[in-house]
Structures are given as structure tokens and as C-alpha cells.
Amino acid sequence: MELNTIKxxxxxxxxxxxxxxxxxxGLGKTAGRGHKGQKSRAGxxxxxxxxxxxxxxxxxLPKRGFKSALLKFNAExxxxxxxxxxxxxxxxAVLKAAGLVSDLIKNVKVIKSGELTRKVVLKGIGATAGAKAAVEAAGGQVA
Structure with missing residues (x-):
């Protein structure tokens, strides 16, 4: 095969x-556009x-629903x-390494659900009032 023979x-x-x-x-006269009407005209x-x-x-249809794009960067x-x-x-970083939150997450908040019996120090992580009280009751702190 040569370049000049390729087809x-x-x-x-x-x-x-x-x-x-x-x-x-088979496409004469109206040229497939039918008769009259807006679509038969030029332009x-x-x-x-x-x-x-x-x-x-x-x-x-009604306009409804909205999901903030910021939600995908926050986790609980x-x-x-x-x-x-x-x-x-x-x-x-610890939460990402453990697989509890995805790599896209920028903000994490601890919520009061379940029980905590061991001492934990939270750094750079938010907590609800109830979660903060539970962490401090177990001997930990929210920094």
C-alpha cells in the first residue's frame, strides 16, 4: 500500500x-420543502x-427544586x-484517610447521633452543641 493509492x-x-x-x-420544484408555510421559505x-x-x-412546566453546589463540599x-x-x-486528613468522607470534602461537622465513650480531640472540625457537649463529657475537646 502506498500513500497515493489510499482511498x-x-x-x-x-x-x-x-x-x-x-x-x-425526485427533489425538484419544491425541493423537499412541501407547499407554502414558514418552513418552505428562505430564512x-x-x-x-x-x-x-x-x-x-x-x-x-413549573420551576422547582434547587440544590446548592456548596453541599458537595460539606459533610456530617x-x-x-x-x-x-x-x-x-x-x-x-484523618477522616479522609479512614474513608469516612470523600476527598472533595472541605468542611466536616460532627452531629449528636450515637454515643461516644472515649477521649477524642477534634481539630478543625465543627460540632453541633449537643455533639460538643458529648465530646467534652467523654473527656475530649473541640479545638
């Missing part, structure tokens, strides 16, 4: 449709979703998770 496979190159070239072509098209003046679907863990975690000092 596309048979049937790979199809000739473009030539409209308005006479009655024998006669309208915007996507236009329904002839009827209220378009995207405007008939509970006291049971802290109890199971072996570390005495807990920060964001």
Missing part, C-alpha cells in the same frame, strides 16, 4: 443531496422550542463514627 471504502463517501435540480431527480425558521405561539413546554459525621475511629486526634 475510502466503497460506500463510505455519499454524494450530498442536490435539491431543486429538476423533476427527474423561514424560528427558535428551538417554538410552538407556533402556543406557550412552549419549557415555560409551561456522627459520634458513632468517632467512636469506631481509632485516632485520638481527629482532623479532616
Amino acid at each position: 475510502p471504502a466503497d460506500g463510505a463517501k455519499k454524494a450530498k443531496r442536490r435539491v431543486g435540480r429538476g423533476i427527474g431527480s 423561514g425558521f424560528h427558535k428551538v422550542g417554538f410552538e407556533g405561539g402556543q406557550m412552549p413546554l419549557q415555560r409551561r 459525621i456522627n459520634l458513632t463514627d468517632l467512636q469506631r475511629l481509632g485516632a485520638d486526634e481527629v482532623d479532616l
